[in-house]
Amino acid sequence: MSKKGTGKLFSLREAENLMGRRYHVLRRFGPMLPQDEGKIVNLKHTPSGYLLLFAARQRSDASRYKSTSISPREMLCLREIEVAEPVDLLISCGEEFWHTPEDLIREINVMGFSHRLPSNFDARRVRRGASRVFLGHQKAIMQIGKGTIEGLLAYLQGVKDPLVTRVLQRPFIHPPSRFLELPSPLRERVLRKFHISFEYGIFGYVYASAATYYLKANQSELPAQAAQRGYIGVRAKRIKEKAVIDDGEIIRKPGKDGEVA
Amino acid sequence: MSEIIKRQVGPRGCGYPIEGGFYIEAIGAVGGMLPRFVSIDPALPWHFSRGVTIVDGDFILEQGQIKTESEAAFNWERRQALTPLVKLLFSEHAQIIQDHIEQFHRELIVALDEHGFAKEDDGGAEAFQKTIERIKQSEKSLRRLAPHVQVGGKNAAQQRVRAA
Known part of the structure; x- marks a missing residue:
C-alpha cells in the first residue's frame, strides 16, 4: 500500500x-x-x-x-x-494494424487473439478462462452529426454500385465498421455529408487462454525468469496461411473471403 | 523443464510474433465452454490508453450492454449448465442471481483452479465431482461464490453471514 x-x-x-x-x-x-x-x-x-x-x-x-x-x-x-484475484486487461488495438474493429473480430474468428505484452508484465495473475481481455479501438464508436442512421442507409441503398451493395449485405458483428469499409471516395463523401466522426471505445472481449513467450532461435528452453512470471514457451515457425497450428492441431481454417468455415 | 509448445503461425494484422516477445493469447474456446469473442454492442466509451492496462471487467460490463442474440443464447446455455452445480454447492432452491452468470462462472473457474482441478488429476468427470466436493467444504470458495447466488429470493452471502 x-x-x-x-x-x-x-x-x-x-x-x-x-x-x-x-x-x-x-x-x-x-x-x-x-x-x-x-x-x-x-x-x-x-x-x-x-x-x-x-x-x-x-x-x-x-x-x-x-x-x-x-x-x-x-x-x-x-x-x-x-491478492490472487485474476486480472482483466484492456488492450488498445492499433488502427494502423486493424483499420476497423471488424477487421480484428474476423482475425479472432480465424486465428484467435494474440497481442504483445510489455516485457516486464507479470502474467501470474492472468488466469486461463477467468481473465478477460477487453479490446479497444480508435474507431469503435460512431457519431452521426447530421441526419440519422436510417437516412444514411437509405442514401447508400440509392447508390448503384455492386461494391457498396456487397458491403451493405455483409453481416457485421461491429455495425459501425460497415461504413468504414465502404469503397473510397464514396466513404469520404458519406462521412462528410453526414458529419460522421469516430471515437475510442471498448467493442468486445475475449477470454485469455495463455501468456506465452516466443523463444529466440538460440534458446532451447524457456528462460527461468519468464517461467517464474507465468509464461509458457512457444517455438514458432512462420507460415503464409492465416492460421495457428499447435502441434498439428489447426485452431481454425479460414473459408472463402476470410470468413470462418 | 517448462513446457514448450511447437506452433506454426500465420501473419496477423500486426505481422508475425517476434522472437523474444511476450504475448497474451485467447486462442480457441477455453475449455470448450467459453465463446471465442463477446461483442459489447453498442461499444462503450472509454478514455484512451495506449498498450495494455489492468482493468476491472465486471465494472466495464456494468457500464456496457452485452445484448447481442448470441450472448443471450450463450448465457441461457451457461445458466442451464451451472444451475445443477449451484444446487449442489448451496441448496436445492439455490439459483444464480439474474445478470450474475458471468461473475459466478468466473468465480467457479477460480475455485476449480485453486482446488487443483485438471492440474493434480486427469480433468475427467470423476475428478470434477471430487473438486466440487472440495469446493463445498471450503469456506473461502463458498464466500466468493455466495454473492452471486440467491436462495428463496434472498442473497446467499447475507444468509451465510446470519448463519455464522
Missing part, C-alpha cells in the same frame, strides 16, 4: 499494481462505508500523477456500483483482502 504524501498522486506503475485487487473499506470516505468491499477499477491521468477510481457494489442493490476517485491518502482507508 502506498504511503505517499497527500500532495503527490500515484505513478502509473503504482496505480497498475493496485488495480484488480479486492479491498475492504475500513473508514468512511466519499460514498464508501466501513465493511464495503470493492476494487480499483480505473485510473485517471492528471498533471501531478494518477488518481484511482474505486468502485463497490451498493448495499441496497448489488447489481449497481458506487464509485469515487481516491488519492494515496484515501488508500489508507482500505485494507487489501485478496
Whole structure:
C-alpha cells in the first residue's frame, strides 16, 4: 500500500499494481462505508500523477456500483483482502494494424487473439478462462452529426454500385465498421455529408487462454525468469496461411473471403 | 523443464510474433465452454490508453450492454449448465442471481483452479465431482461464490453471514 504524501498522486506503475485487487473499506470516505468491499477499477491521468477510481457494489442493490476517485491518502482507508484475484486487461488495438474493429473480430474468428505484452508484465495473475481481455479501438464508436442512421442507409441503398451493395449485405458483428469499409471516395463523401466522426471505445472481449513467450532461435528452453512470471514457451515457425497450428492441431481454417468455415 | 509448445503461425494484422516477445493469447474456446469473442454492442466509451492496462471487467460490463442474440443464447446455455452445480454447492432452491452468470462462472473457474482441478488429476468427470466436493467444504470458495447466488429470493452471502 502506498504511503505517499497527500500532495503527490500515484505513478502509473503504482496505480497498475493496485488495480484488480479486492479491498475492504475500513473508514468512511466519499460514498464508501466501513465493511464495503470493492476494487480499483480505473485510473485517471492528471498533471501531478494518477488518481484511482474505486468502485463497490451498493448495499441496497448489488447489481449497481458506487464509485469515487481516491488519492494515496484515501488508500489508507482500505485494507487489501485478496491478492490472487485474476486480472482483466484492456488492450488498445492499433488502427494502423486493424483499420476497423471488424477487421480484428474476423482475425479472432480465424486465428484467435494474440497481442504483445510489455516485457516486464507479470502474467501470474492472468488466469486461463477467468481473465478477460477487453479490446479497444480508435474507431469503435460512431457519431452521426447530421441526419440519422436510417437516412444514411437509405442514401447508400440509392447508390448503384455492386461494391457498396456487397458491403451493405455483409453481416457485421461491429455495425459501425460497415461504413468504414465502404469503397473510397464514396466513404469520404458519406462521412462528410453526414458529419460522421469516430471515437475510442471498448467493442468486445475475449477470454485469455495463455501468456506465452516466443523463444529466440538460440534458446532451447524457456528462460527461468519468464517461467517464474507465468509464461509458457512457444517455438514458432512462420507460415503464409492465416492460421495457428499447435502441434498439428489447426485452431481454425479460414473459408472463402476470410470468413470462418 | 517448462513446457514448450511447437506452433506454426500465420501473419496477423500486426505481422508475425517476434522472437523474444511476450504475448497474451485467447486462442480457441477455453475449455470448450467459453465463446471465442463477446461483442459489447453498442461499444462503450472509454478514455484512451495506449498498450495494455489492468482493468476491472465486471465494472466495464456494468457500464456496457452485452445484448447481442448470441450472448443471450450463450448465457441461457451457461445458466442451464451451472444451475445443477449451484444446487449442489448451496441448496436445492439455490439459483444464480439474474445478470450474475458471468461473475459466478468466473468465480467457479477460480475455485476449480485453486482446488487443483485438471492440474493434480486427469480433468475427467470423476475428478470434477471430487473438486466440487472440495469446493463445498471450503469456506473461502463458498464466500466468493455466495454473492452471486440467491436462495428463496434472498442473497446467499447475507444468509451465510446470519448463519455464522
